[in-house]
Amino acid sequence: MTNTNNPATVDSAPRERALRSKRSTIGVAVLLASIACGATYAMQAPADPTVPPQPDKGLNLYSPVGGYALMAIATAAVIAVNLMPAKRGHQD
Amino acid sequence: MIISFIAIASILLITYWWSNNGAFSALVHFFCVVTSGAIAFGVWEPLSYRMLSSSAGEYSKGLVLIGVFVSLLAVLRIFTDRYIPMNLSIPRMADVVIGAGFGLASGLLSVGLLTIGMGFFQSTVTIGDFTGWSRRSDVANAPAIGSDNAPLLKIADIAGGFFSYLSWGPYTPWLGGGTIDTHMPQLVRTAGSLYRDSYADGLARVSVPPESVSQLKLFDVPAMPLSAGVGAKPVASWAVQFTIAQDGFDGGGQQFLMTGAQARLIGDGKGSKGTVSYPVAWRQNAKEGGERMYFFNSPSNVMTSVSAQGEGTFYVFFPKSDLGAQAPKYFELKGVRFLAPRPVAAPDFAGGGPIDSGTAKVVDDGAATNIDALIEFPDPKYAIGGVTINSNDKGALLIDGNNFIIGGEQKFPRNGGSNVSADLRVRGFQVTKGQRLLRLDASAKEGGVRIFPDLNEWVRTAGVDAQSARVAVIDTNGAKYFAVGMVEDDGDWVLVRSMGGKPLTLKDIPIQPLGSGKTLMLHFRLPAETVLKGLILTNGKEDRLVNTITVSSPKDTN
Numbered sequence: 001m002t003n004t005n006n007p008a009t010v011d012s013a014p015r016e017r018a019l020r021s022k023r024s025t026i027g028v029a030v031l032l033a034s035i036a037c038g039a040t041y042a043m044q045a046p047a048d049p050t051v052p053p054q055p056d057k058g059l060n061l062y063s064p065v066g067g068y069a070l071m072a073i074a075t076a077a078v079i080a081v082n083l084m085p086a087k088r089g090h091q092d
Numbered sequence: 093m094i095i096s097f098i099a100i101a102s103i104l105l106i107t108y109w110w111s112n113n114g115a116f117s118a119l120v121h122f123f124c125v126v127t128s129g130a131i132a133f134g135v136w137e138p139l140s141y142r143m144l145s146s147s148a149g150e151y152s153k154g155l156v157l158i159g160v161f162v163s164l165l166a167v168l169r170i171f172t173d174r175y176i177p178m179n180l181s182i183p184r185m186a187d188v189v190i191g192a193g194f195g196l197a198s199g200l201l202s203v204g205l206l207t208i209g210m211g212f213f214q215s216t217v218t219i220g221d222f223t224g225w226s227r228r229s230d231v232a233n234a235p236a237i238g239s240d241n242a243p244l245l246k247i248a249d250i251a252g253g254f255f256s257y258l259s260w261g262p263y264t265p266w267l268g269g270g271t272i273d274t275h276m277p278q279l280v281r282t283a284g285s286l287y288r289d290s291y292a293d294g295l296a297r298v299s300v301p302p303e304s305v306s307q308l309k310l311f312d313v314p315a316m317p318l319s320a321g322v323g324a325k326p327v328a329s330w331a332v333q334f335t336i337a338q339d340g341f342d343g344g345g346q347q348f349l350m351t352g353a354q355a356r357l358i359g360d361g362k363g364s365k366g367t368v369s370y371p372v373a374w375r376q377n378a379k380e381g382g383e384r385m386y387f388f389n390s391p392s393n394v395m396t397s398v399s400a401q402g403e404g405t406f407y408v409f410f411p412k413s414d415l416g417a418q419a420p421k422y423f424e425l426k427g428v429r430f431l432a433p434r435p436v437a438a439p440d441f442a443g444g445g446p447i448d449s450g451t452a453k454v455v456d457d458g459a460a461t462n463i464d465a466l467i468e469f470p471d472p473k474y475a476i477g478g479v480t481i482n483s484n485d486k487g488a489l490l491i492d493g494n495n496f497i498i499g500g501e502q503k504f505p506r507n508g509g510s511n512v513s514a515d516l517r518v519r520g521f522q523v524t525k526g527q528r529l530l531r532l533d534a535s536a537k538e539g540g541v542r543i544f545p546d547l548n549e550w551v552r553t554a555g556v557d558a559q560s561a562r563v564a565v566i567d568t569n570g571a572k573y574f575a576v577g578m579v580e581d582d583g584d585w586v587l588v589r590s591m592g593g594k595p596l597t598l599k600d601i602p603i604q605p606l607g608s609g610k611t612l613m614l615h616f617r618l619p620a621e622t623v624l625k626g627l628i629l630t631n632g633k634e635d636r637l638v639n640t641i642t643v644s645s646p647k648d649t650n
Contacts, residue, residue, distance in 0.1 A: 067215025086117035
């Protein structure tokens with residue numbers, strides 16, 4: 001006697017039936033989901049009236065570099081003018 | 093905290109400096125700081141308003157405030173050092189302590205004024221780690237403005253409060269005709285950083301040329317819902333109507349953009365301080381046609397003119413309760429203050445019907461001819477015609493990153509540089525997605541466009557009025573699309589002129605004698621699939637229909 005398992009003989013017909021039924025269930029589910037998505041999209045299609053017109057894409061905006069540069073210059077100028085030494089000098 | 097730390101360190105440095113220079117010198121310096129600051133605030137607006145229409149307009153308020161302060165302080169210091177040369181002899185400890193006191197006061201006022209001035213430079217809302225007051229997503233109700241309570245605001249508050257106090261007394265600004273508290277209430281909130289709180293985190297415009305704003309009206313609006321929520325409580329409000337022309341637009345005349353932080357209504361200042369109201373809602377043309385109400389309940393809601401239209405009319409709503417018992421006196425738009433007109437009864441804002449904004453009416457002189465045959469809609473990528481321009485040889489033309497023309501003018505030899513590679517080739521006048529370029533053959537010839545004296549009696553006789561008239565095409569809804577550029581070809585040379593955001597007027601067009609053989613092409617930017625009605629000359633009071641058009645702009649295929 002060999003120590004090997006003989007492959008069992010199985011009747012495949014009920015399994016195929018079950019598989020077919022599962023496939024059709026999935027198909028129906030996908031179909032229903034598609035319909036639901038489509039319906040939802042259709043309901044959302046009109047623009048939300050509270051959303052205002054949006055700025056165009058590619059609008060030429062400012063670079064902040066000019067502002068930063070002016071701020072740096074202004075800071076240096078204000079501090080420098082506050083640190084102008086008095087000609088009277090200190091008294092130590 | 094880093095920006096606040098730098099400010100505090102600067103104040104401590106100034107304190108140390110003047111404690112070391114002695115009490116008397118520190119006192120003299122303090123008086124120089126106070127005088128310079130007060131005069132800077134006094135002449136601030138009269139000077140900066142004159143610069144708003146220049147190329148420095150976005151920086152004018154900051155430049156004038158800080159520039160006048162620094163210049164005056166330097167002059168006063170040189171003057172006092174020369175004419176008050178002697179020192180006071182007091183005990184060393186008193187000299188250091190009193191000197192430090194006046195140094196600290198000078199430092200606080202100087203750094204505070206610097207903070208206020210820097211708030212009026214066009215820049216990002218957040219600088220380093222400092223934001224201050226801005227529109228915030230964690231503030232639920234419109235206009236959704238809140239603060240991060242940065243320490244720098246306290247320093248600015250001290251300086252702002254001090255100069256506001258002075259502006260009531262002997263330092264009253266003689267040019268402004270009022271005080272800081274009546275003309276520029278909540279100065280520190282504005283400077284840090286509501287003034288800079290424009291679209292795209294501050295990268296849009298923060299000012300407008302005053303002459304670009306017209307049709308100002310103030311309406312007394314009965315209670316109506318001013319928020320998007322279902323069953324919103326009705327609120328009584330003041331509504332301000334204004335029309336903004338293309339030279340006040342963002343992106344070189346592309347669109348007008350305004351956030352809820354960039355407009356406010358200021359009370360009459362009875363009781364010492366003007367009260368302030370920020371807008372909670374607005375009404376404007378919708379892209380789909382008609383007018384609609386929109387709400388500033390989210391930082392992402394930005395007032396935006398309809399794409400490509402050359403002007404926009406808006407109604408901005410301010411809750412009455414914000415002004416308390418005060419009547420509205422000023423309407424401030426992007427830092428520019430306008431005297432509020434006398435209030436009138438409001439039209440039916442709650443209804444969806446159109447409102448007569450009082451803008452110019454179309455006048456047909458009866459001689460308008462059809463010019464459909466003179467119109468084409470070229471591929472906007474290469475739509476100059478007559479010349480191929482290398483972006484390395486563009487002269488005074490200004491181009492954007494995609495080689496579209498956005499400003500300037502230059503003459504080129506006809507058909508010169510035709511072997512320019514696609515990457516280097518200057519494209520036509522700038523259009524964005526969803527827009528088309530309309531090219532109109534406006535050469536002076538019989539049966540052509542009636543914008544020349546030889547072809548239109550009004551242009552011949554109206555003088556300056558006609559020369560200042562802007563050239564636009566209008567659609568069937570009356571929306572105007574101004575000419576953004578022109579190309580004149582005399583056979584040898586091609587002149588390319590972009591208006592850089594300012595609408596083209598008749599005086600911008602070189603003289604075109606009949607039969608000269610020159611060709612003149614006007615370029616207009618308009619939305620795809622727009623049904624056109626005609627070509628007009630508009631002077632703000634009336635729109636004169638000079639030619640009729642029955643074509644529509646095609647779909648945007650780009």
